[in-house]
Amino acid sequence: MIEIDGLKKLYHERTVLDVPSLRVQQGGTLALAGANGSGKTTLLRILAGNLQQTEGSFCTASPVLYLPQRTYAFRGTVLENTLLGAKDQKEEALRVLEELELIRLKDKKASSLSGGELQRLAFCRLLVRSCRLLLLDEPTSACDAAGTKLLLEALGRYRKKTGCTVILSTHAPTVALRAAQRLLILNDGRIEADGEPQTVLQSPGSPWTKQFVEGWKL
Template sequence: MSIIVKQLTRRFSPGGSPAVSDVSFQAPAGAITSLLGPSGAGKSTLLRLICGLEVPDVGRVLIDGLDCTALPVQKRNVGVVFQSYALFRHMTVRENIAFGLNVRRLPRDEVEARVDEMLRLVQLEALGSRHPGQLSGGQRQRVAFARALAIRPRVLLLDEPFGALDTRVREELREWLHELHERTGLTTLLVTHDQQEALEISQHVVVMSEGRVAQAGSPEDIYDRPASPFVASFIGGASVLRGHVLEGRAALGSLALSVPAAAREGEAVHAFVRPHDIKLARSVSAAGAGERTPFMGRVERFKPVGGFVKVLLRMPSGDEVTVQVPRSEFEALGVVEGDAVRADVLTASVFVGDYAI
């Protein structure tokens, strides 16, 4: 069951800037689609428009071909999981899961059977009699998933469901969600600002910026073929280098890169380079060859971070570039702050024109 959004716009004050502006996309049936973007991009507002908690000023929402734009939330048959769990503290786990079923006045034996099924699905069979206060954060979020799934929703909507959890639990639940989706095949829409989360578990990604869709596509398309300077800078934490077109190449100080065929001589260019797409060397002979064009930089500072070292390079132009180097590789280089190094750019995204980054 796909979710189709057509030209949705929502303002919270007359004449004010829209929280969501002319948004259109399709979440494929049976896939996890992530709404990815920085805070304030309009992701949660868009999710609330889809589930019926907000009403659009303009546009339509279709779920499985049915126009749900004017339907109240209880008639859309969607399961929703929020970051805050939203569990009833005075109810047991079983009672929380059964809540939506009881509201729908299902027979008692059917409710009990469905609750048992959901407890098995989320692997909490032994905790049905506990209250939310007796559970860990990860367990509470699983109960929230079970309650959302118990009503047999047509689609599952997740609003930053792991945002309140620590890193280890978040990673565990991310893998658990992947396995849950494999078992259920339920069309899922996930709001997140976590790039790794979106790229790891999604089959489709919608990148949002300032209430609009910046790019939509597969995780590979979003990462390898960014459609705009915003997407290139946001995905992967790229550094930006500024220059101009010179003799058909992007001239960025001592660095020269390929440019789009239509680029005109003298036009401004921006190159976006991710930290792990640069290889450092102490000498020219140690660097790569072929199409990879190196530049010289000076080590401003560096900091070990786990198995990697984060290195800040300053180019002669004054631009700063962040490089991520495996710790053993950095130690073998033997460089210190202030040393000049050669940086071999493995890949970069180049855009022509003046942009506010």
């Protein structure tokens, strides 16, 4: 269970995140959507312990694993990158590289990968470890349709195996529909909509949400 109370982040007196109360049950997947600058990354970074909130508190299960919005390659091969922080997991690393269809690239320099390949590699680095809370910031933003499908299927299997809670941000309605049981839409740092993805998309509660969702369907 994740519990958030009175959480706020301000930059130079401007509030970029304001979440009075949020509860997320253990084991589900929550998608975060909202325009650029609406506070998705800010919320994920605070939950990851990567950014200090200005006010309020939160409590999460641990350990927490976090995939930043900007993924990067570390020095070394694809396999070495997968094993970072999990040196004794070679068998599992090979399995996840196979799962994400990166196995034929395992001995290549990670820095030589394409954007979508690199994003899948960053995800593999998480899959070899276990956690209770998985935070993914736009995990499929660089993936093509096939890559997105691979990644979401692997995510589903990982969640089943570990029982972890997943919070992922996305600009793709299909990702929210396919991966999440719950969708939050942020508007200028505040939760504007909260419900089952299908319901939020089909019956948006407020005029603002309706307009946002219409834009999403374009």
